[in-house]
Amino acid sequence: MSTRRILGPINRVEGDLEVRLEADERRVLSAQVNSPLFRGFEQILHGKHPNDALVYTPRICGICSVSQSVAAARALADLGSVETAENGRLATNLILAAENLADHLTHFYLFFMPDFAREVYASEPWHEQIAARFKAQTGSAHPEVLRARAELLHLTAMLAGKWPHSLALQPGGTTCPVEPHHQTRIRLVIRAFRDFLERTLFGDNLEQIIALDSGEVLKAWATEHASTDFGRFLQLADTLDLSSLGRGHDCFLSYGAYDDEGPAFADGVWHHEQYGELNQSDITEDLSHSWTGGHPEPRHPFEGSTIPTDMREGYSWCKAPRLNGTPMEVGALARQLIDGHPLVRALVSESGGNVRNRVIARLLELARVVSLMEDWAARLRPGDPFCTTTGLPPEGEGMGLVEAARGSLGHWLRVHKGRILNYQIIAPTTWNFSPRDALEAPGPLEQALAGTDVGDARGEVRIQHIIRSFDPCMVCTVH
Amino acid sequence: MKRRSSFRVLWLQSGGCGGCSMSLLNAEQPDLYNALDTLDIELLWHPSFSENSGDEFLGLLARLESGTEALDALCLEGSVMRGPNGSGRFHLLAGTGRPMMSVIAALAERARYTLAIGSCAAFGGITAAGGNIVEACGLQYEGDHPGGLLDADWRSCGGLPVINVAGCPTHPGWVIDTLGQLAAGRLTPERLDTLNRPRDYTDHLVHHGCPRNEYYEYKASAEQPSDLGCMMENLGCLGTQARADCNIRPWNGSSSCLSGGYACINCTAPGFEEPGHPFTHTPKIAGIPIGLPTDMPKAWFVALASLSKAATPRRLKVNAVSDHIQVAPGHEPEGER
Numbered sequence: 001m002s003t004r005r006i007l008g009p010i011n012r013v014e015g016d017l018e019v020r021l022e023a024d025e026r027r028v029l030s031a032q033v034n035s036p037l038f039r040g041f042e043q044i045l046h047g048k049h050p051n052d053a054l055v056y057t058p059r060i061c062g063i064c065s066v067s068q069s070v071a072a073a074r075a076l077a078d079l080g081s082v083e084t085a086e087n088g089r090l091a092t093n094l095i096l097a098a099e100n101l102a103d104h105l106t107h108f109y110l111f112f113m114p115d116f117a118r119e120v121y122a123s124e125p126w127h128e129q130i131a132a133r134f135k136a137q138t139g140s141a142h143p144e145v146l147r148a149r150a151e152l153l154h155l156t157a158m159l160a161g162k163w164p165h166s167l168a169l170q171p172g173g174t175t176c177p178v179e180p181h182h183q184t185r186i187r188l189v190i191r192a193f194r195d196f197l198e199r200t201l202f203g204d205n206l207e208q209i210i211a212l213d214s215g216e217v218l219k220a221w222a223t224e225h226a227s228t229d230f231g232r233f234l235q236l237a238d239t240l241d242l243s244s245l246g247r248g249h250d251c252f253l254s255y256g257a258y259d260d261e262g263p264a265f266a267d268g269v270w271h272h273e274q275y276g277e278l279n280q281s282d283i284t285e286d287l288s289h290s291w292t293g294g295h296p297e298p299r300h301p302f303e304g305s306t307i308p309t310d311m312r313e314g315y316s317w318c319k320a321p322r323l324n325g326t327p328m329e330v331g332a333l334a335r336q337l338i339d340g341h342p343l344v345r346a347l348v349s350e351s352g353g354n355v356r357n358r359v360i361a362r363l364l365e366l367a368r369v370v371s372l373m374e375d376w377a378a379r380l381r382p383g384d385p386f387c388t389t390t391g392l393p394p395e396g397e398g399m400g401l402v403e404a405a406r407g408s409l410g411h412w413l414r415v416h417k418g419r420i421l422n423y424q425i426i427a428p429t430t431w432n433f434s435p436r437d438a439l440e441a442p443g444p445l446e447q448a449l450a451g452t453d454v455g456d457a458r459g460e461v462r463i464q465h466i467i468r469s470f471d472p473c474m475v476c477t478v479h
Numbered sequence: 480m481k482r483r484s485s486f487r488v489l490w491l492q493s494g495g496c497g498g499c500s501m502s503l504l505n506a507e508q509p510d511l512y513n514a515l516d517t518l519d520i521e522l523l524w525h526p527s528f529s530e531n532s533g534d535e536f537l538g539l540l541a542r543l544e545s546g547t548e549a550l551d552a553l554c555l556e557g558s559v560m561r562g563p564n565g566s567g568r569f570h571l572l573a574g575t576g577r578p579m580m581s582v583i584a585a586l587a588e589r590a591r592y593t594l595a596i597g598s599c600a601a602f603g604g605i606t607a608a609g610g611n612i613v614e615a616c617g618l619q620y621e622g623d624h625p626g627g628l629l630d631a632d633w634r635s636c637g638g639l640p641v642i643n644v645a646g647c648p649t650h651p652g653w654v655i656d657t658l659g660q661l662a663a664g665r666l667t668p669e670r671l672d673t674l675n676r677p678r679d680y681t682d683h684l685v686h687h688g689c690p691r692n693e694y695y696e697y698k699a700s701a702e703q704p705s706d707l708g709c710m711m712e713n714l715g716c717l718g719t720q721a722r723a724d725c726n727i728r729p730w731n732g733s734s735s736c737l738s739g740g741y742a743c744i745n746c747t748a749p750g751f752e753e754p755g756h757p758f759t760h761t762p763k764i765a766g767i768p769i770g771l772p773t774d775m776p777k778a779w780f781v782a783l784a785s786l787s788k789a790a791t792p793r794r795l796k797v798n799a800v801s802d803h804i805q806v807a808p809g810h811e812p813e814g815e816r
Contacts, residue, residue, distance in 0.1 A: 008573025009533065011526045011527065014497050039560075040612055048609075049757035054759075059498065059647065110527070115530075137512055137522065142512055146506075147507070150506070151732070154733065157732050159739075161734050161735060161738055161741060162730035162734055163502075164498045166741070167758075172704070174705070176738075385802060387703070389703050464532065475496050
């Protein structure tokens with residue numbers, strides 16, 4: 001006999017989240033994911049001056065704020081065929097990287113790991129040590145993590161005024177030129193963050209982390225580095241078999257991350273265990289199970305709309321984005337898989353998309369991006385322009401694609417008579433936490449929850465591990 | 480040593496972005512958790528920082544709402560979502576099917592103090608922009624009109640109106656300082672301004688300590704993003720009118736919007752989300768900005784502006800429209816004004 005359970009509010013997910021489960025005595029039979037807040041940014045943007053998107057869209061989200069800015073700036077640059085100043089491009093990469101890495105850190109230490117400190121694990125031999133290190137608010141890791149995070153975000157002070165909600169990111173570059181001594185300070189901040197990661201998270205050089213290239217090598221590394229935070233996670237993942245938890249559809253998407261004469265991490269899709277090219281025109285949004293309406297058939301976001309209904313049909317404010325009709329998982333795992341990092345390719349080949357692999361990809365990315373940041377900082381040229389002058393045409397359309405910490409974010413805007421006629425946004429968690437589509441295909445989290453063992457006292461926390469492994473951002477999801 | 484009982488805070492989020500919480504995590508010297516501990520503030524629950532979720536949290540909520548557990552302060556981040564048609568269904572609290580609006584109203588009656596964290600919770604903010612189809616409002620204001628979810632004359636059990644820690648986002652210092660004073664029983668009504676914002680930071684103008692003050696003095700203006708000049712004349716900067724200490728109390732260790740090269744959009748004020756013109760464009764009549772510095776008579780502004788423009792050193796004229804310093808102080812070429 002199956003029962004229905006409603007879980008919520010689920011916290012540490014950057015917003016409000018409800019999950020409805022249909023389960024028998026042992027397993028989840030099916031799940032429905034509900035994003036219960038609607039604010040209506042698409043409606044707010046309608047009729048505004050296109051440049052005002054740079055004020056409104058970062059305020060969609062306090063944790064992906066820069067990503068939203070970059071998507072808007074890119075959409076405006078696309079609209080106006082604007083060439084971005086080289087320094088502005090490098091500075092944008094650095095600002096975005098600072099946000100993304102701060103988010104990865106926040107996710108691991110503040111959002112994800114505290115669940116292993118819960119009482120439900122108290123009988124485990126590892127519990128005392130894990131709780132001392134990671135317990136929410138009181139774990140010994142928190143003071144040093146908060147400090148490392150805040151100091152990393154000093155980069156945003158030097159390059160973007162503040163975080164979150166900067167107006168420094170423009171279609172032509174950035175508003176905050178650096179003098180030679182700023183460049184030195186930027187390099188020192190990145191170095192301090194590298195030191196923190198090497199000392200606390202990895203207990204190893206970042207280059208050694210980047211060089212990990214197979215499940216076997218990783219296992220050996222974990223044994224040698226058992227007393228580091230990454231090592232502790234890997235051991236937990238092994239003990240609790242987190243690689244068997246939260247398997248998705250294994251269809252992955254990345255828009256490509258950071259603009260370094262082409263993306264620093266490749267764009268593309270991963271489908272049927274192979275790489276494929278991404279064609280963004282194949283993206284549609286299906287509204288069949290969403291509390292938004294406006295068009296019965298799935299549409300590309302350039303033609304899309306976001307109109308709230310009376311909530312009679314559907315179960316979430318979230319729409320169902322699909323690529324060629326397929327639900328796609330986005331995030332660090334997708335990015336590193338599509339970019340072809342050997343460790344991530346090997347892990348996904350062994351066990352697919354799952355709780356363990358999502359977390360490993362995120363931590364690996366911390367190491368890889370710091371190394372890129374060092375290069376970008378060194379390449380800044382004080383004295384050369386940071387921003388080109390931009391004039392926007394009164395008619396036209398533009399698209400801005402970016403990778404936020406938690407995955408692929410897109411803005412599509414259409415301008416008429418110098419005003420925004422239509423602005424549609426698909427956020428990372430819109431993909432990952434999408435509801436079903438017209439063919440009843442579940443979204444990635446819904447798929448990942450189905451089959452989960454809920455037959456014991458740890459069932460509910462297992463569900464939460466799966467949910468948080470996606471690093472959801474609920475305020476972006478519906479916006 | 481026995482510590483005195485802690486000041487118990489519940490933090491809820493509704494129609495907002497979570498950015499005030501993320502900003503709060505930027506607190507330094509000390510970090511957030513250390514600061515709360517030092518000030519004897521206990522975070523009963525916070526959506527991003529707490530362990531508990533689901534039924535564990537709903538149990539706490541029920542105890543606070545019934546009064547079986549005491550609540551010293553309710554912090555709301557994000558607008559109150561009243562739509563559609565006053566039903567509050569644009570935000571149903573997950574796991575309950577209950578409009579968040581009614582949860583907030585019930586807890587405000589129990590809490591000794593209620594705080595609006597950020598301009599959304601204070602006045603409606605960004606969520607109330609455009610046509611405001613979601614009927615977003617602040618806890619005790621709708622834009623600059625007194626009365627939001629709670630009436631204009633509403634007072635908490637502790638005798639204060641909703642304390643509007645406005646900003647988009649708020650500075651971590653504004654939040655911690657305000658909670659610290661409440662916990663110590665030292666925040667009096669006189670320390671709130673006419674919009675019930677803590678005067679600690681709204682007795683200042685963003686202009687105070689602006690790193691571009693010399694450009695302002697001589698009306699040497701920036702013309703495009705990344706120029707070094709004053710942004711009041713052309714780029715929409717409201718720093719001379721905005722109430723906050725952003726250039727005295729640094730953001731993220733060292734900076735501010737103006738240091739970052741972009742306009743102050745007056746985000747601590749009600750209605751900032753709808754300026755009536757593009758944000759980074761200064762509306763003018765006969766070449767004079769419509770918005771003048773706070774407390775400055777127009778005739779004097781015009782007279783002083785024309786006088787100072789006539790006296791602008793060439794150094795500032797050049798640097799104002801450059802993205803790095805071209806002419807250093809003391810290197811004014813003779814006779815080139």
